[in-house]
Amino acid sequence: MTESSSAPGVRVRDLTVVYKTPAGELPALAGVSLTLAPGTITGLVGESGSGKSTLAFSLLNAVQPPGRRSAGSVEIDGIGDVSQLAGDDLRRVRGRQVGYVFQAAQNSLNPLKTIGKQLLDLGRSHEVADLPALVRDARALLGRMGLDGGRVLDSYQHELSGGMRQRVGIMLALVLNAHLVVLDEPTTALDMITQATILRIVQEVHRERGLTTLIVTHDMGVAAEVTDSIAVMYGGRVVEHGPTTAVLGSPRHPYTQGLIRAIPRLSGDIAEARALPGRPPTLGTMPAQGCVFRERCPERREICDSVDPAPVAVGDRRVACHAVEPAPASARVRKECA
Amino acid sequence: MIIATGITKSYRQRGNLLGGRDVRALRGVDFAIGKGGAVTFIGESGCGKTTLGRIAAGLETYDSGEIVIDGVRMSSLRHRQRQAHFRRIQLIHQDPYSALNPTRTIQQTLDAPLALRARQTGRSKAWADNRAAELLTLVGIDPGYVLPRYPHQLSGGMRQRVVIARALTVDPEVLVADESVSMIDVSLRLGILALLKDLRERLGVSVLFITHDIATARYLGDDGELYVIYRGQVVERGATETVISAPVHPYTQSLLSAIPVLRGVERPGPERVEPTEALDESHADTGCLFARRCPFRTERCESELPLLGRDGDTTQEHACFHPRRRSVIPVEVTA
Known part of the structure; x- marks a missing residue:
């Protein structure tokens, strides 16, 4: 098995990314650890300012100044620590090994060039020798997703x-045969039926090509539909990470619980839907110590004001909350406490 | 009280050498909002719901039809008087950032x-x-x-x-809220909806809610009315709860089936209709507008246009030759 043909695993360890502001360097990510198991779809769910995009960009080592990685590592199977790469090595990894699908609503495509021309640019910048083969692959991929490949390649984005x-976007991320794919808000600004279609395609392509996929979204419903596991982010931390059905069915972190309760649903008593009080912290309003969620938390206790809870294993997941009882001391938990 | 009847609107689309063509954004839409009422328009992008909202707020002209506000026919007024009437209907923009x-x-x-x-x-x-x-x-x-x-x-x-x-x-007496919560963080979204609901109850302001997220329509009030719009035609209309729990038009059923299922909490509805994606079908206009995407179409659907109406055993109005109640929405899993 060659490196490039199997789904890679990803291990983010103690990653801290700070942004330079007039008030000093503030952490957008504060010691985040997250593991993506090979071949799975993980949903990274969070509100604006939670650090989910910063974390996603870190997989490409693409955090832009004034942002800066100040600690931690991002290990990807077959690549190594991405955060140590630079220059041409880094450029080759992007696209070839890690594909990134930008938000459709944003202007991620060049309005002055046809899709086909942009595809050729991509091929040339990655020293693809056989460009006709690249075009064939692109056409096949677009065909797989239900589009007329030839027509799309001849089109401008506004068409x-x-x-x-x-x-x-998905085609451009996959055409160089990347096996780790990051989708940033893949369905924002799409209507319901198009969203359902895109999510189905993401799932099918994931399975057929043997990918490791990370979906960044603010919409719990999107994550619920397609992912194997969900990581919930709040204030630059992963506060809960576990299997999708478990996280949705019995959320442990008070934030996850609140977030799920805040989703208006089609069945059941609509009056049970409740907004979370308060608002999410921004870089400037993030408390310097203690739990970042305590201001909005119904389970707040004294320790929350002074100690930032570390993520601990609780049954099938990891939760960072003082109010959650850790699992019966397993070897893993004991090691972390030591 | 606003009553609109037979509103139509076409846009001229610029074409190639052979000239442009007309895109029919609205094809004779009727709607009514009473004092303190809640009316929701849902549909895919491009279905005409935003145009309808802008017309209701007096920000867009219409080709034919009539809007009557508190008994005054808008077509009988001069521009300035009309403006004064439409001032009582205020649009809340989609994007609070701009x-x-x-x-x-x-x-x-x-x-x-x-x-x-x-x-x-x-x-x-x-x-x-x-x-x-x-x-x-x-x-x-x-x-x-x-x-x-x-x-x-x-x-x-x-x-x-x-x-x-x-x-x-x-x-204002009416607030037109066009996708007013789609750009707000999830945890705060419900707060804005609760505010609109509260304004309805406390001030008696009516809300015309335009969205593609059907679940939020429920939150505005169980006495609300839901209009499902497809390519400029209202294809189903009724009490919000009824249309959601027992839709009869296949398009409504597709829309409701497309809503993500919260696995672990819900399972897919028993009669879920696999949604088919929008086609470029601005040309074909014979027969039912939805026929080409409809899994239940028959010959009749391809030649004849069904009109909005009511038949014996449905409480809501629909525009379909073969209405059938289907239970498509996710069902809560009881542990």
Whole structure:
């Protein structure tokens, strides 16, 4: 088995990313650890300012100044620690090994060039020898996603609908045969039926090509539909990470519980839906010590004001909360406490 | 009370050498909102729901049809009089980030319409100042904090509340909320919806809610009405709860089936209809508009256009030759 043909695992360890502001360097990510198991789809769920995009960009070592990685590592199987790469080595990894699908709504495509031209640019910048083969692959991929590949490659972005553009983004991320794919808000600004179609395609392509996929989203429903596991982010921390059905069915962290309760649903008593009080912290309003969620937390206790809870294993997941009883001391937990 | 009948609207699309063609955004839509009522339009992007909302707020012209506000036919009025009537219907913009002037403080933003209002009603400047604080309190934000600030200093949720407060300055009877929560963080979204619901109950303001997220429509009130719009035609209309729990039109069923299932809490509805994606079908206009995407179409659907109406055993109106109740929405898993 060669490195490039199997789904890689990803291990983010104690990653801290700080942004330079007039008030000093503030952490957008504060010692985040997250493991993506090979071949799985992970949902990274969080609100704006939770650090989910910063974490996603870190997989490409693409955090832009004034942001800076100040500690931690991002290990990807077959690549090593991405955060140590630079220059041409880094450029080759992006696209070839890690594919990134940008938000369709944002202008991630060049409006002055046809999709085909942009595909050729991509091929040339990655020294692809056989460009006709690249075009064939692209056409096949687009065909797989239900589009007329030839027509799409001859089109400009404004001639394509949101759903089509999203599929072009997925094609560009996969055409160089990357096996780790990051999708940033893949369905934001798409309507319900297009969203359902895109999510189905993501799942099918994931399975067929043997990928490790990370979906960054603010929408718990999107994560619920397609992922194997969900990592919930709040204030630059992963506060809960576990299997999707478990996290949704019996959320442990008070934030996850609140987030799920805040989703208006189609069945059941609508009056049970409740907004979370308060608002999410921004870089400037993040408390310097203690739990970042305590201001909005119904389970707040004294220790929350002074000690930032570390993520601990609780049954099938990891939770960072003082109010959650850790699992009966297993070897793993004991090691972490030591 | 607003009653609209037979609203049509076409846009001229610029074409190639052979000339453009008309895109029919609305094909004879009727709707009515009573005092304190809640009406929701749902549909895919491009179905005409936003156009309809803008027409209702007097921001867009229509080709034919009539809007009657409190018994006054809008077509019988001159522009200036019509404007005065439409001022009672205020649009809340989709994007709170671009709806506020970035060079003005919130105080300045609210002052202009309040000064106008004070002049109209013969009140003093002090009243206007008071009213600004009163309105901000009403929408749940602290006037002392917000008034001297610029929009960029506020969070998205606060900005949306300011936009709502600004709409309330002219004492509107109807608020048109076009995707008003789609750009707000999930944990705060429900707060904005609760505010709209509260304004309905406390001030008797009607809400015309335009969205593609059907679940949020439920939150506005169980006495609300839901209109499902497809390619400019209302294809199903009825009480919100009824249309959601027992839809009869295959398009409504596709829309409801496309909503993500919260696995672990819900399982997919028993009669879920696999949604098919929108086709480029602005050309074909014979027969039912939805026929080419419909899994239940028959020959009749391809030649004849079904009109909105009611038949014996459905409580809602629909435009389908083969209506059948299907239970498509996710079912809660009881542990």
